[in-house]
Amino acid sequence: MSRESVTAVRDSEGIDLSAWRQRALDFERELNKVVVGQRPVVRLLTIAIFARGHVLLEGDVGVGKTTLLRAAARGLGGAYERVEGTIDLMPADMIYHTYIGEDGRPRVEPGPVIRYGSDLTIFFFNEINRARPQVHSLLLRLMAERSITAFNREYYFPYLLVFADRNRIEREETFELPAAARDRFLMEINISTPADQEVRRQLAFDPRFHDSDKLIHAVPESILDHRALPKVAAVIQETIETSPDLERYTLDLWEAVRNPASVGIEIPDVEMGRLIAGGASPRGMSYLLRAARVAAWLDNRTMVVPEDLRSVYFVTMAHRIFFDPIYELRREPIVRELCRQLFERVPAP
Structure with missing residues (x-):
């Protein structure tokens, strides 16, 4: 299968991902x-x-x-x-x-x-x-x-x-x-x-x-026929691939967002060792990859690239990162700065 285009990709039940992409x-x-x-x-x-x-x-x-x-x-x-x-x-x-x-x-x-x-x-x-x-x-x-x-x-x-x-x-x-x-x-x-x-x-x-x-x-x-969407969505997830390098990059992002100090992230007036109270769960990471696969498909690729992760990272992950209560009132600027530095500090493949 070509990693550059979804043209003519069909599953065993005849779903044409190229036609669905056009729709x-x-x-x-x-x-x-x-x-x-x-x-x-x-x-x-x-x-x-x-x-x-x-x-x-x-x-x-x-x-x-x-x-x-x-x-x-x-x-x-x-x-x-x-x-x-x-x-x-x-x-x-x-x-x-x-x-x-x-x-x-x-x-x-x-x-x-x-x-x-x-x-x-x-x-x-x-x-x-x-x-x-x-x-x-x-x-x-x-x-x-x-x-x-x-x-x-x-x-x-x-x-x-x-x-x-x-x-x-x-x-x-x-x-x-x-x-x-x-x-x-x-x-x-x-x-x-x-x-x-x-x-x-x-x-x-x-x-x-x-x-x-x-x-x-x-x-x-x-x-879009809403009755066919669950099956089409499943085929997209089965068809769009992730490379070993992309998978390592995703896991590095996961580790860094749970322990931002480990990659040198610093935010003014924030004690980085205390900032993260929880979040970035396995469910959240699976949602991130689900969205990234669809983003890759819409851009006519069968392989997820780092740009796909970045394009959906904030909207899928920011609300799943929970801060120590002392920082919650400043949540929006802190989480934006955290995500910005995350992509600067974690090397992409």
């Missing part, structure tokens, strides 16, 4: 028409879809998170559901809701999680940190097992990807996500306001971007 690029192109100035975000979203991983979105209000996910759901051809995180939301509200019918009798209807059954493809939990820990526990099972128990039966969601948004402005009546829940997200992606002045001009003055429903309906349906 993925078509999918990206359509999303970039809907949410302009966010090409890196759209690429990461595409990687998450083909890596079959859940995503925590961060960013200001009004930067297009909901529009992006609705457009992605249309491009996948599956069902989309959204839940608003509130302090009074309870786990049962996710599964069913009750009301009094016109005949005066109580009625029970399926809630947002099970409303579409196994066809649920994108589930968006807005302001997840406003919901109680009990709701986080339910979501944790949904993310980990893609199943839930309700009405004395099991519901399975083979195509499900969970996206969540965290409110980082208001702190009142919020509940921070536990480490176990954050670790279930393949990525944490920050979506910021575009810096390019021409993009800002379009967003402010072009009426096309003022009607999100019209934008979303312009996306062709089912560019």
